[in-house]
Structures are given as structure tokens and as C-alpha cells.
Amino acid sequence: MATEQETERGRFTITQSQRDRIARFVRKFRSNTKAMLGFSIVVLLVLVAIFAPIIAPYPIDATNIEDRSQAPSVEHPFGTDDLGRDIFSRVVMGSRISLYVGFGAISGALAVGAVVGVVAGYAGGLTDEILMRVMDAAMAFPPVLLALTLLVVLGPELSNVVIALAFVYTPYIARVSRSAALAERNEAYVEAAVARGESDSRIVFSEVFPNCMAPMLVQGSLNVSFAILAEASLSFLGLGAQPPRPSWGLMINTGRGFMETAPWMLLFPALAIGIAVVGFNMLGDGLRDVLDPKVEAIE
Amino acid sequence: MQENGKGSDSSDSTGDGTRRSRFDRRTFLGAAATTGAVALAGCTGGGSDDGTTEDSGSTDEGGDTENTDTTAASGGKQGGTLQWGGAVPVQGLDPHIDTSAASKRVLENIYEEVVALQDDYSIQPHLAESMEQSDDNTLLTFNLRQGVTFHNGKEMTSEDVLASYERVQNGDYLATGFFDYVEELRAPDDYTFEVQLTEPFAPFLAKMATAELSVMPAENAEKDMVEEPIGTGPYVFESREIETSFTMSRNEDYWGASDEDGPFIDTIVKSEVPDPSVRLQSFLAGEYDFINGIAPKDVSRVEQAPDVRFEKQFPKSLVYLGLNCDVAPFDNKDARLALDYTIDKEKVAEAALYGTGQTTASPATPGSPWVNPDIEPRPRDLDKAQEHLDAAGMSDGFTATFKIPQSYPTQVQAAEVIAADAAEVGINLEIQQITWSTWLSDVYSNRDFQATTSSYLALWYPDVSFYKFLHPNGAFFFTNWVNEDYNALVEEARTIYDEQERADLYHQATEILHEERAGHLFLWWQPSLYGAASQYKGDIGAPDGSTLQFGDNWLDR
Structure with missing residues (x-):
């Protein structure tokens, strides 16, 4: 894909070569078990999140002290928590928070990071130096620690978690897109565009950018899993989602105190996080296998 | 109120172990010796029977869970080292400066x-x-x-x-x-x-x-700050490692030493174990003879554990919902009343305390003469809540932030129940968990809050209950609720020594707190919860409900 040449017109109508490319992608994707498994998990998660209110059998905030800390049963497949709320319903609704933060933060990071990276990579020189040193500086902090600091300043709220994590993951995206742009810069189609007298911004955004999408997509989907994990950690520490929101991290925090008496309070949200993280990781890994021509060469 | 209190207390007392008679460990005055058999948990002043009745009930029921010997009176065995798993690390060691209960718990013995x-x-x-x-x-x-x-x-x-x-x-x-x-x-x-x-x-x-x-x-x-405590008490300060351990040893020359009242134990080592799960686990594994700060949710585990004494000292502290009466929406009395009517106080207390506490409408210690027996917490009534919302001009409800100190899981649990209850009439309380230091700076010092929760310790004398937190000149005033009639009453009460006369003033003051829906909406009284190995004998706790006196405690091994 990266070596494919594209004419300007070709991007607006699907040409034969593009159709071939898509078909090849789909074929390779489908034959890659890791990618397919990750993809299925992610699709399942998205479906659960979309239909959460229909799937969840109980209202998530309805406390019922008489039924507190009940072990899993037919009425409550995942048991109930310390305030008698149905854990299954809360885990299901919690998928919305995880996906909202995961997708939200990484979309933000992609929007900023990709532009910064591609511009830096294409422009080179001083622009590259400045942009990338700023990114390096931001990257020098451990992600969760940086997000934690930002949240102390911004205040503990879910929307702020998205902003903080978007900020934290921006340099990771920027780095990947810069190296992709660096490789593209010397491609013949770029030279051709320069020869045609296209403006720099047009070359960057219309020619180079689309060709850097593959590594960004891989990095993005990997980072979604990190962001989901980070949200759980932040909520666990009390700086993310606030009660009574059914954030998985928050549920684990509460459940920690009941580890010996009601382990299901901890177990099911932890499993949910595990599944989500593994899903996005496998999808990312799989995408890399499918999209990276070097990996293909080895195979 | 008394009815409610008794109801909740007797329901929990079926399994709460034994609260045994407490003996006056410092009695050397012949006259004072008669206070000996006052039951521990109720500790009622002025001969009120309510508290003591509750206690004797639980003493009967809990008798099977542990030894109920009255060793303190018959004298104990000298020697041994008490391993204490402590909940909150000892802070400063100057009693005139340090406010933390953790410091007071050890300094009380020195x-x-x-x-x-x-x-x-x-x-x-x-x-x-x-x-x-x-x-x-x-x-x-x-x-x-x-x-x-x-x-x-x-x-x-x-x-x-x-x-x-x-x-x-x-x-x-x-x-x-x-x-x-x-x-x-x-x-x-x-x-x-x-x-x-x-x-x-x-x-x-x-x-x-x-x-x-x-x-x-x-x-x-003469020193500005004492770092090595020297007192007259039954225990002598030995050493401490900050946030690790604190050691004190028996005072060989204690002026009050006796065969009956000790001190008996040679050395008391407090290990700082702030995590409640770790503390409980280590205790149940036999690592400590004694732990304090058992979480209410873990009470049943301690009760069911073999060879373990569960002790409850009631009351230790009062937990309240604090409403800032200077800013919207709670500057409006009807808004405060509306919230009051949405809360099911019994349910909130049960959710947080698993039956170990009791609800209250008075800041005065349960069972004391200062409690106004005619005032009870408002029952949940959504119609009345709506009426007050209408009167406040907020028929559709309102939104307010609800700042909760996250280091108190019971308060977080309570906040979730309160928020869920209040949401039913459109009062949207947005919980924000904050650290204790943020609570002190934002809520207490800057009064930058709408609603919050917190607690008081040691309310055994009424001036703390009624003045310190609720009078504008009080040392811990922060909810901005000011009422001249109330202030006049509690000011006058400070000058009066006659118990009945003074109690009358406090009863009237309580009425104003209730009718005007003061910025403190009292939620519950909670106990100190302790676990001890069965060889650890003697009464645990101190009359103030929150500290510990080891003087007459001993180890049977």
C-alpha cells in the first residue's frame, strides 16, 4: 500500500487498483487469526456498548441494601455489589465508559498527533526538531503519571480523562506518523507532486497523509487498549470516573475492599477490562501483520 | 430518635459480639469507684437508661462469641508484648498541638x-x-x-x-x-x-x-514543640519509626499502679498498617494481638473468626452531610429541606455501617442529657421534597457538586445512596471524590463547596457538638449557616453549670438546627470497631470513644 502510486483523480473514484488493494487487505485480514479474533472482540464490545440499555436487566444506580453482596445467581449473573446493584448491568453499561474514553482519547491523539507527526516528518529540519523535541518531552513522563497530574489540574471528570489521555498519547501517534512521513517524503509521487507545483500543505495532507494511515491505524488501535487500561487505573485511583458511574476501574476499586467476602465485585469488571484490552491489542497486532509489507515479506 | 436508635442498634447487636462492662481504670477516689459498672457502649451521662439497656441486650446475645470474663476487676497477668496493628500512623507527639486521633490514641497512655x-x-x-x-x-x-x-x-x-x-x-x-x-x-x-x-x-x-x-x-x-513525650502516664515512650511503628513500655513507677488495674503489659508495639484489608488479613493470620479501625463491612468476618474478640465502642464519631448555606442552591432553606426529605437516613446508615451505627437529628452524644428526645430525623417523603422544591422555585430540581473525601469508604458508600435517592426528585448530586488534604483546603478552609460529607470525633462534651462546628466563632465552622437565636442559646449554655438548665438550652438549639435545616444534616453515629486475640484481656477503648487506654489490659499467655 505504501508503495502504491496514486493520481489525484484516483482518490475520489474507486479504481481497479484500489479495489484490488481492498480485496487483498480483506483476504489477508481474514486469514489472520489474531486480527480476526481481535476484530470480533472489538465488534462485540461495540455492540454491547450500543445496546447496553437493552442488555442490562437492571437500572445501574438502583441501590437495594437488602440484596447487597449477593453471589452470582440466575437473577444476578455477576452477583450484586456492596449497595445491592446488579454487577452484570453495571459491567455492561461500563463498556460505554471504557469505549468512550478509549476511542475518544485516541481520536483526539490521532487528530493532533498525526498532523504534528506528518508535518514534522515531511518538513524536516528545524520544524521537525522543534515539534519532535516537544513530543519527546511529553513522552518522557510515564503515561499514567502524566494523566494523573493533568487530572489534578483539570478536576476529576470523565471528559477530562479523555482530554488528559488524548494529550498523553499524542506523542506516541506523532512519532509513528513522523517516521511514516519520513519514508514517504522520498517517494516518487511526492517528487511528482512537487514537480506539478502543488503547495506544501496540499502535498502533506492530500498526498503524504493518506499513505501514512496504516501505521497510525496500528498504533491507534494498540493505544485504545492502553487508554482503556489508563482510564481504569485513573478511576481506580479516584481521579477518573466518579461514583456512581459504572466505570470498570472504579468498580475494581470498590471491590478491592470486598476481595475475601465478595470476590465477584472485583472479578467481573477485571475480566471485562482484560477482554477489552486483549481485543484491541490483538486487533492492533493483527493489523500490523496485515498492513506491514515487511512482515509479509518474511512470511 | 431514641426509638430509631434502639431499633437499629438492637438489630445489629445480634451478632456484634460483646461490649462488656467497662471499669474505671483510673479510680483511686473511693467515690468514683461506683462508676465501675457503667456499660461501655452507651456510656450515658446523667443516668439515662437508654444506652445501658442497649448494651446489656447485646452482652447477652454476644456472649457466645468470646470470653466474657471480667478480668480487669480481678487483676491480670503481668508481662508480655502486645502487637498492635494500627489503622492510622501516629502523627505529631505534642499533645497540645496534634489533632490527629492516631496520635491521641498513643499519647493517651503517656x-x-x-x-x-x-x-x-x-x-x-x-x-x-x-x-x-x-x-x-x-x-x-x-x-x-x-x-x-x-x-x-x-x-x-x-x-x-x-x-x-x-x-x-x-x-x-x-x-x-x-x-x-x-x-x-x-x-x-x-x-x-x-x-x-x-x-x-x-x-x-x-x-x-x-x-x-x-x-x-x-x-x-518551654519548648515550642515536644518531640519526645514525657508524661506521668502508665506507659513510657520508647521509640518510633515514622509511618512504620511506635513502641511504648510499662511505667515501672506509675503512681496509680495496682494489682487490679495494672499496668500489666511490658511493651506495646504499634505497627502502622493503614490498608484495612491487609490489617485484617494479618490479624486473622495471627500476626497481631489487636487491631483498630475494622471496616463496618468486615465486622461479620471478624465475628465469625475463631478465637477472636470483636469489640465495639459506641459512639466514636458523628458523620454529617455538610451544605454550604452561602451559595446556591443550598443558601435556600427550601432547597435544603427538599434534599433532607429525599434521604432515607436509615438506609444510608445501613448501607455504610452494616448495622453498627445509628441515625440522629442531634449533634449531642446519644444517651447524653443534651439530646433532645422530641426531634427525629425527617423521614423520606418525596411529596414534601417536591413541595419544598416548588417553594424554592426549583420545581425541576437542581444540580450540585458533592465533594466526598475518598479516604472514607463509608462516606463514599453513603454518598452513592444519597445521590441515588435525591435523583428521584431531580436533585442531581454529582459526586467528586477528593483527598483529605483537598477537603481541608477546598471545603474547610476556602469553603468552596456546595455539598460534602465529613465527621466529628469526641463529642462527649456538648460545647464541641453545638459550638465548635455550628457557631460562627467556633473553631471548625464552615457551612456558613448562621442563626442569631441559635448562637444566643449556645453562648448562654457555656455559662451554665446546672445540667438540666443547660440541657434545656441545647434542646432548644437542636430544635432550631432542625427547623431551619442547618448546614449540617446529621447522618449517623458510628462506633470504634476493634478486633483482639482471645488471649488479650481487659476492656478496649477509652471513655472518649476514639482513643485507647491500655492501662488495665493484659495478655493471658
């Missing part, structure tokens, strides 16, 4: 005061042999005990007492404000100490019974 609180909440001479109050209640004369020595071997005289008091009077210490009512402190001879008040001021004597007026050697009283 320092002593001129007078001491008893289990029935009366105040008796302690380092004094006797005391006299002049007829106009302005002159307090204490005849100090002879032969009391400090841990450094020096004898305690009136010079030390005077120096300790002058330190507080002239410095900037916790009790300094109380000296506004002191005209003069005098030490006419080696064993006499006099306090001349400018006007009758009842809380002064109560203050004298707290660590804020502990007696220290004169040379220590």
Missing part, C-alpha cells in the same frame, strides 16, 4: 491530665486528689496528688501544671482560645493549682480533661 473523663461522661479529678469550684463557678481549685513522677524521674508539682497551662495560654495551641475566659492561673503552693475564670465558662473543665491540656514537665513546656 500523658495524663489534671482531671479525667469517666465512662459515664462525668469529669473527675485525676492528677488532682480533689477539686473545688467556687459558688459563682469562676474559681477552680485543684489539690494535686503527691508522689506522681514524670517518666524522667522528676516529681510532678504545681509548677509543672502551671507551666503546661501557661504554655497553652500564651502560645498558639489547640486550646488557646479557651483561655479567653481565664483571668489568672496560680500555683500558691507545690500541690495546689488554681484557675480563675473571668466569668462562668462550663466548657473549660471539659477541655481540661482532653489531651489539649496534658501535663508535661516544666522544662518541656
Whole structure:
């Protein structure tokens, strides 16, 4: 894909070569078990999140002290928590928070990071130096620690978690897109565009950018899993989602105190996080296998 | 209120172990010895029966869970090392400065005061042999005990007492404000100490019974801050490693030592184990003889554990919902009332305390004469809540932030139940978990909040309950609720010594708190919860409900 040449017109109508490319992608994707498994998990998660209110059998905030800390049963497949709320319903609704933060933060990071990276990579020189040193500086902090600091300043709220994590993951995206742009810069189609007298911004955004999408997509989907994990950690520490929101991290925090008496309070949200993280990781890994021509060469 | 209280208490007492009779461990006054059999948990003042009845009920029911011997009275075995798994690390070691309950828990055994609180909440001479109050209640004369020595071997005289008091009077210490009512402190001879008040001021004597007026050697009283505590108490400070451990040993020369009342245990080692799960786990594994700060949710585990004593001392502290009466929406009395009517207090207390506490509409200690028996928490009534919302001009409800200190899981649990209840009439309380230091800076110091939760410790004397938190001049006033009638009542109560007369004023004050829906919406009284190995004998706790006195405790092994 990266070596494919594209004419300007070709991007607006699907040409034969593009159709071939898509078909090849789909074929390779489908034959890659890791990618397919990750993809299925992610699709399942998205479906659960979309239909959460229909799937969840109980209202998530309805406390019922008489039924507190009940072990899993037919009425409550995942048991109930310390305030008698149905854990299954809360885990299901919690998928919305995880996906909202995961997708939200990484979309933000992609929007900023990709532009910064591609511009830096294409422009080179001083622009590259400045942009990338700023990114390096931001990257020098451990992600969760940086997000934690930002949240102390911004205040503990879910929307702020998205902003903080978007900020934290921006340099990771920027780095990947810069190296992709660096490789593209010397491609013949770029030279051709320069020869045609296209403006720099047009070359960057219309020619180079689309060709850097593959590594960004891989990095993005990997980072979604990190962001989901980070949200759980932040909520666990009390700086993310606030009660009574059914954030998985928050549920684990509460459940920690009941580890010996009601382990299901901890177990099911932890499993949910595990599944989500593994899903996005496998999808990312799989995408890399499918999209990276070097990996293909080895195979 | 009393009905409610009893109801909830007896329902939980089916399995809450035994709260045994508490013996007056500092009794050397023949007269005071009669306080001996006052039951621990209720600790009612003024002969009210309510508290003691609750206790005897639970004593019967809990008898099978542990040894119910009354060892403290028959004397204990000397020696041994008590391994104590402590909940909150010891902070400062200067009793006149440090406010933390964790410090007070250890200092209570090292320092002593001129007078001491008893289990029935009366105040008796302690380092004094006797005391006299002049007829106009302005002159307090204490005849100090002879032969009391400090841990450094020096004898305690009136010079030390005077120096300790002058330190507080002239410095900037916790009790300094109380000296506004002191005209003069005098030490006419080696064993006499006099306090001349400018006007009758009842809380002064109560203050004298707290660590804020502990007696220290004169040379220590000259220091701005004491780092190595030297007192007269049954235990001597040995060493401490900050946030790791604190060690004290038996005072061989304790003035009050006896075969009946100890001190018995040679060494007490407090290991700092702040995580409640780790603490409980280690205790159940036999690593500690004693732990404090058991979470209410873990009570049933402790009760069911073999060879373990579960002890509950009620009450320890009052938890309340604080509403800022200076900013919208809670500057509106109807908005406060609307919220009040949405909350099911029994459910909230049950959710957080698993039946170990009781609800209240009064800031006064349950069972004390200061509790107004006619005032009860408002029952949940959504129609009335809606009426008040309409009256406030907020028919559709309102939104407010709800700042909760996250280090108190019981308060977080309560907040979730309250928020869920309030949401039903459109009152949207947005919970924000904050750290304790943020609570102190934002909520308490800057009063930057709409709604919050917090708690008070040690409310055994009514001035704390009614003045410190609720009077604009009180040391811990922050909800901005001001009512002139209320202020006049609690100011007057400070000058009155007659219990009945004083109680009347506090009853009226409670009525105003309730009718005007003060910024403090009381949620519940909660106990101190302890676990001890079965070889650990003697009564656990102290009359104030939150500290510990190890003097008459012993180890049977």
C-alpha cells in the first residue's frame, strides 16, 4: 500500500487498483487469526456498548441494601455489589465508559498527533526538531503519571480523562506518523507532486497523509487498549470516573475492599477490562501483520 | 430518635459480639469507684437508661462469641508484648498541638491530665486528689496528688501544671482560645493549682480533661514543640519509626499502679498498617494481638473468626452531610429541606455501617442529657421534597457538586445512596471524590463547596457538638449557616453549670438546627470497631470513644 502510486483523480473514484488493494487487505485480514479474533472482540464490545440499555436487566444506580453482596445467581449473573446493584448491568453499561474514553482519547491523539507527526516528518529540519523535541518531552513522563497530574489540574471528570489521555498519547501517534512521513517524503509521487507545483500543505495532507494511515491505524488501535487500561487505573485511583458511574476501574476499586467476602465485585469488571484490552491489542497486532509489507515479506 | 436508635442498634447487636462492662481504670477516689459498672457502649451521662439497656441486650446475645470474663476487676497477668496493628500512623507527639486521633490514641497512655473523663461522661479529678469550684463557678481549685513522677524521674508539682497551662495560654495551641475566659492561673503552693475564670465558662473543665491540656514537665513546656513525650502516664515512650511503628513500655513507677488495674503489659508495639484489608488479613493470620479501625463491612468476618474478640465502642464519631448555606442552591432553606426529605437516613446508615451505627437529628452524644428526645430525623417523603422544591422555585430540581473525601469508604458508600435517592426528585448530586488534604483546603478552609460529607470525633462534651462546628466563632465552622437565636442559646449554655438548665438550652438549639435545616444534616453515629486475640484481656477503648487506654489490659499467655 505504501508503495502504491496514486493520481489525484484516483482518490475520489474507486479504481481497479484500489479495489484490488481492498480485496487483498480483506483476504489477508481474514486469514489472520489474531486480527480476526481481535476484530470480533472489538465488534462485540461495540455492540454491547450500543445496546447496553437493552442488555442490562437492571437500572445501574438502583441501590437495594437488602440484596447487597449477593453471589452470582440466575437473577444476578455477576452477583450484586456492596449497595445491592446488579454487577452484570453495571459491567455492561461500563463498556460505554471504557469505549468512550478509549476511542475518544485516541481520536483526539490521532487528530493532533498525526498532523504534528506528518508535518514534522515531511518538513524536516528545524520544524521537525522543534515539534519532535516537544513530543519527546511529553513522552518522557510515564503515561499514567502524566494523566494523573493533568487530572489534578483539570478536576476529576470523565471528559477530562479523555482530554488528559488524548494529550498523553499524542506523542506516541506523532512519532509513528513522523517516521511514516519520513519514508514517504522520498517517494516518487511526492517528487511528482512537487514537480506539478502543488503547495506544501496540499502535498502533506492530500498526498503524504493518506499513505501514512496504516501505521497510525496500528498504533491507534494498540493505544485504545492502553487508554482503556489508563482510564481504569485513573478511576481506580479516584481521579477518573466518579461514583456512581459504572466505570470498570472504579468498580475494581470498590471491590478491592470486598476481595475475601465478595470476590465477584472485583472479578467481573477485571475480566471485562482484560477482554477489552486483549481485543484491541490483538486487533492492533493483527493489523500490523496485515498492513506491514515487511512482515509479509518474511512470511 | 431514641426509638430509631434502639431499633437499629438492637438489630445489629445480634451478632456484634460483646461490649462488656467497662471499669474505671483510673479510680483511686473511693467515690468514683461506683462508676465501675457503667456499660461501655452507651456510656450515658446523667443516668439515662437508654444506652445501658442497649448494651446489656447485646452482652447477652454476644456472649457466645468470646470470653466474657471480667478480668480487669480481678487483676491480670503481668508481662508480655502486645502487637498492635494500627489503622492510622501516629502523627505529631505534642499533645497540645496534634489533632490527629492516631496520635491521641498513643499519647493517651503517656500523658495524663489534671482531671479525667469517666465512662459515664462525668469529669473527675485525676492528677488532682480533689477539686473545688467556687459558688459563682469562676474559681477552680485543684489539690494535686503527691508522689506522681514524670517518666524522667522528676516529681510532678504545681509548677509543672502551671507551666503546661501557661504554655497553652500564651502560645498558639489547640486550646488557646479557651483561655479567653481565664483571668489568672496560680500555683500558691507545690500541690495546689488554681484557675480563675473571668466569668462562668462550663466548657473549660471539659477541655481540661482532653489531651489539649496534658501535663508535661516544666522544662518541656518551654519548648515550642515536644518531640519526645514525657508524661506521668502508665506507659513510657520508647521509640518510633515514622509511618512504620511506635513502641511504648510499662511505667515501672506509675503512681496509680495496682494489682487490679495494672499496668500489666511490658511493651506495646504499634505497627502502622493503614490498608484495612491487609490489617485484617494479618490479624486473622495471627500476626497481631489487636487491631483498630475494622471496616463496618468486615465486622461479620471478624465475628465469625475463631478465637477472636470483636469489640465495639459506641459512639466514636458523628458523620454529617455538610451544605454550604452561602451559595446556591443550598443558601435556600427550601432547597435544603427538599434534599433532607429525599434521604432515607436509615438506609444510608445501613448501607455504610452494616448495622453498627445509628441515625440522629442531634449533634449531642446519644444517651447524653443534651439530646433532645422530641426531634427525629425527617423521614423520606418525596411529596414534601417536591413541595419544598416548588417553594424554592426549583420545581425541576437542581444540580450540585458533592465533594466526598475518598479516604472514607463509608462516606463514599453513603454518598452513592444519597445521590441515588435525591435523583428521584431531580436533585442531581454529582459526586467528586477528593483527598483529605483537598477537603481541608477546598471545603474547610476556602469553603468552596456546595455539598460534602465529613465527621466529628469526641463529642462527649456538648460545647464541641453545638459550638465548635455550628457557631460562627467556633473553631471548625464552615457551612456558613448562621442563626442569631441559635448562637444566643449556645453562648448562654457555656455559662451554665446546672445540667438540666443547660440541657434545656441545647434542646432548644437542636430544635432550631432542625427547623431551619442547618448546614449540617446529621447522618449517623458510628462506633470504634476493634478486633483482639482471645488471649488479650481487659476492656478496649477509652471513655472518649476514639482513643485507647491500655492501662488495665493484659495478655493471658
